[in-house]
Amino acid sequence: MPPAIETAGLTKTYGSVRVLDALDLRVETGTVFALLGPNGAGKTTTVRVLTTLTAPDAGQARVAGHDVVAERRAVRRAISLTGQYAAVDETLTGAENLRLTARLSGLSRGAAARRADELLERFRLTEARDRQAKTYSGGMRRRLDLAAGLVRDPGTTRIVFLDEPTTGLDPRSRNELWDVVRELAGHGTTVFLTTQYLEEADRLAHRIAVLGAGRTLAEGTPEELKNRYAGHRLDLVARDRDAYLRLSPHATVHTPATLTLGVPTDGTAAHVRALLDALDPDHADIERFALHSATLDDVFLHLTSTTKEPSHV
Incomplete structure (x- = not known):
C-alpha cells in the first residue's frame, strides 16, 4: 500500500x-x-x-x-x-x-x-x-x-x-x-x-x-x-577506590562519586557471567552489579545530547 x-x-x-x-x-x-x-x-x-x-x-x-x-x-x-x-x-x-x-x-x-x-x-x-x-x-x-x-x-x-x-x-x-x-x-x-x-x-x-x-x-x-544506540549495560559498583581504578579501563560509563562503572554487554546470562569472571577473577573488586536494559531514554539522551536546538517550535 x-x-x-x-x-x-x-x-x-x-x-x-x-x-x-x-x-x-x-x-x-x-x-x-x-x-x-x-x-x-x-x-x-x-x-x-x-x-x-x-x-x-x-x-x-x-x-x-x-x-x-x-x-x-x-x-x-x-x-x-x-x-x-x-x-x-x-x-x-x-x-x-x-x-x-x-x-x-x-x-x-x-x-x-x-x-x-x-x-x-x-x-x-x-x-x-x-x-x-x-x-x-x-x-x-x-x-x-x-x-x-x-x-x-x-x-x-x-x-x-x-x-x-x-x-x-x-x-x-x-x-x-x-x-x-x-x-x-x-x-x-x-x-x-x-x-x-x-x-x-x-x-x-x-x-x-x-x-x-x-x-x-x-x-x-x-x-x-x-x-543500535543504547544496548545493554552491566553496572558495577567497585568495593573501594583502588578496585574502581583497576576496573575503570574496561568501562564506557564512569561515575566516580558512587564508584560505579558501566560495561557494555549483550544482556545474556552467559555474557554477564563471562564479564564478571574476566573483570574480577578473584571476586575481590566488585561489590555488587546490576543489568541495565536499554530504554528509549538512553536513545533519546544519546542522540540529542550534542544537538543544538532552535529556539522556535
Missing part, C-alpha cells in the same frame, strides 16, 4: 531560524508512528505542516495520497487532529459536543445523533453522556476530544494526528488514552503521535523518528533504536 504520510526535503523557516531542515519521513498505513525530540526540535511544526495549518517553505509532503499544499481540502477530509489541549465546549454535555461537531461536519440531525451514540460507547463515555464536559476528568475530556475528531464517516478519517495528547494527564488517564490509540490502530487507522513521554512511544509506536534541529537523527522500531 502507498504510505499514509510521506515527506521529502520538507523545510520551514521562521525569521532566521530553520525549524524544519529538509525533513524526510515515511509513515506506513495502519501503523502508529511517534515523533520524538526535545523542545524546539520541530515536532509541532511538522504536525502543522502535515495537517495544512502551516505551509512549508520548500520540499513536498503528501498525506493520504494528497499534496498538503495543492490539495488541502482533500487532506483535511482524510485526517483528524487533536492538539495539546482538549478542544471541547465545557458548557455542553458530552453528547451535545459530539452532536454539534457532527452537524458542523455535514451530518444530518439523525445521523449526528447516531454517530454521537456510537462514539460515546466506543470511548467509554456513555454513563457521562449527559454531564457537562467541565465535570469530566482530564482523561475523559481527552477521550471526548478524540471522539469529536472522528465524528465523520469512520471510513473517511484515515489518519489521526495526536500532538502530545497525554500532556498533564495522570497515569490512569494516560493508560486509558493509550488503549484508545491501540484501538484506532487496530481498526486500520494511521496514528501520527508526538509526545514528550518516551515510555508512551515505546509502548504504542510501530516506528519512531527522533528529531533534532529539524532533522531526523534516527528512525526505526523501538527495539531497533535501543539496540
Whole structure:
C-alpha cells in the first residue's frame, strides 16, 4: 500500500531560524508512528505542516495520497487532529459536543445523533453522556476530544494526528488514552503521535523518528533504536577506590562519586557471567552489579545530547 504520510526535503523557516531542515519521513498505513525530540526540535511544526495549518517553505509532503499544499481540502477530509489541549465546549454535555461537531461536519440531525451514540460507547463515555464536559476528568475530556475528531464517516478519517495528547494527564488517564490509540490502530487507522513521554512511544509506536534541529537523527522500531544506540549495560559498583581504578579501563560509563562503572554487554546470562569472571577473577573488586536494559531514554539522551536546538517550535 502507498504510505499514509510521506515527506521529502520538507523545510520551514521562521525569521532566521530553520525549524524544519529538509525533513524526510515515511509513515506506513495502519501503523502508529511517534515523533520524538526535545523542545524546539520541530515536532509541532511538522504536525502543522502535515495537517495544512502551516505551509512549508520548500520540499513536498503528501498525506493520504494528497499534496498538503495543492490539495488541502482533500487532506483535511482524510485526517483528524487533536492538539495539546482538549478542544471541547465545557458548557455542553458530552453528547451535545459530539452532536454539534457532527452537524458542523455535514451530518444530518439523525445521523449526528447516531454517530454521537456510537462514539460515546466506543470511548467509554456513555454513563457521562449527559454531564457537562467541565465535570469530566482530564482523561475523559481527552477521550471526548478524540471522539469529536472522528465524528465523520469512520471510513473517511484515515489518519489521526495526536500532538502530545497525554500532556498533564495522570497515569490512569494516560493508560486509558493509550488503549484508545491501540484501538484506532487496530481498526486500520494511521496514528501520527508526538509526545514528550518516551515510555508512551515505546509502548504504542510501530516506528519512531527522533528529531533534532529539524532533522531526523534516527528512525526505526523501538527495539531497533535501543539496540543500535543504547544496548545493554552491566553496572558495577567497585568495593573501594583502588578496585574502581583497576576496573575503570574496561568501562564506557564512569561515575566516580558512587564508584560505579558501566560495561557494555549483550544482556545474556552467559555474557554477564563471562564479564564478571574476566573483570574480577578473584571476586575481590566488585561489590555488587546490576543489568541495565536499554530504554528509549538512553536513545533519546544519546542522540540529542550534542544537538543544538532552535529556539522556535
